[in-house]
Amino acid sequence: IILISDFWHEERDVVAAVSRLSSAGFDASGIHVLAPEEIQPQADGELLARSVEEDSEVELSAGADLPERYARELQAHCAAVEEVFRKRGGNFLLASTDTSIERVLLITLRQRRWVS
Numbered sequence: 001i002i003l004i005s006d007f008w009h010e011e012r013d014v015v016a017a018v019s020r021l022s023s024a025g026f027d028a029s030g031i032h033v034l035a036p037e038e039i040q041p042q043a044d045g046e047l048l049a050r051s052v053e054e055d056s057e058v059e060l061s062a063g064a065d066l067p068e069r070y071a072r073e074l075q076a077h078c079a080a081v082e083e084v085f086r087k088r089g090g091n092f093l094l095a096s097t098d099t100s101i102e103r104v105l106l107i108t109l110r111q112r113r114w115v116s
Contacts, residue, residue, distance in 0.1 A: 002114075004031045006038070007081045015084050022088040029091035029114065032081055036098050041070060 001021055007014055007030070021028040082092040091114055095104050109115045 001026045002029050002031060004033060006034055007032050007077075011077075011080050011084070014081055018084050018088060018090070027090060028085060028088060030081065030085045030093070031104065032078060032092065032094045033097060034094070036096055039074070039096060041067070 003018075018028050018030075078094055082094075085092045091112065093104070093108065093112070095108070099108075105115075
């Protein structure tokens with residue numbers, strides 16, 4: 001099974017979902033899909049971050065160190081999600097929404113030998 005998601009969920013929820021699949025005998029792999037502005041946001045001044053999943057908002061102030069802090073947090077989050085799959089023998093791929101789904105599914109997955 002290949003799960004395609006932005007994985008903007010609590011790590012424990014991702015672990016639980018992948019663990020259930022593994023326990024049921026499925027080989028679970030993940031494609032972590034993020035928009036370019038999620039990978040490298042262009043932020044300056046006051047921001048309003050909105051969580052669609054949780055229907056909440058957080059006001060943020062974008063200081064000079066925000067891009068660096070965000071990059072560290074995103075890298076840690078992606079590494080945690082990747083580890084969830086790898087620990088259970090699955091594959092993991094981080095993909096941007098500006099890469100066509102055809103390229104991801106037909107070319108990248110073949111190159112990585114996920115599919116033949």
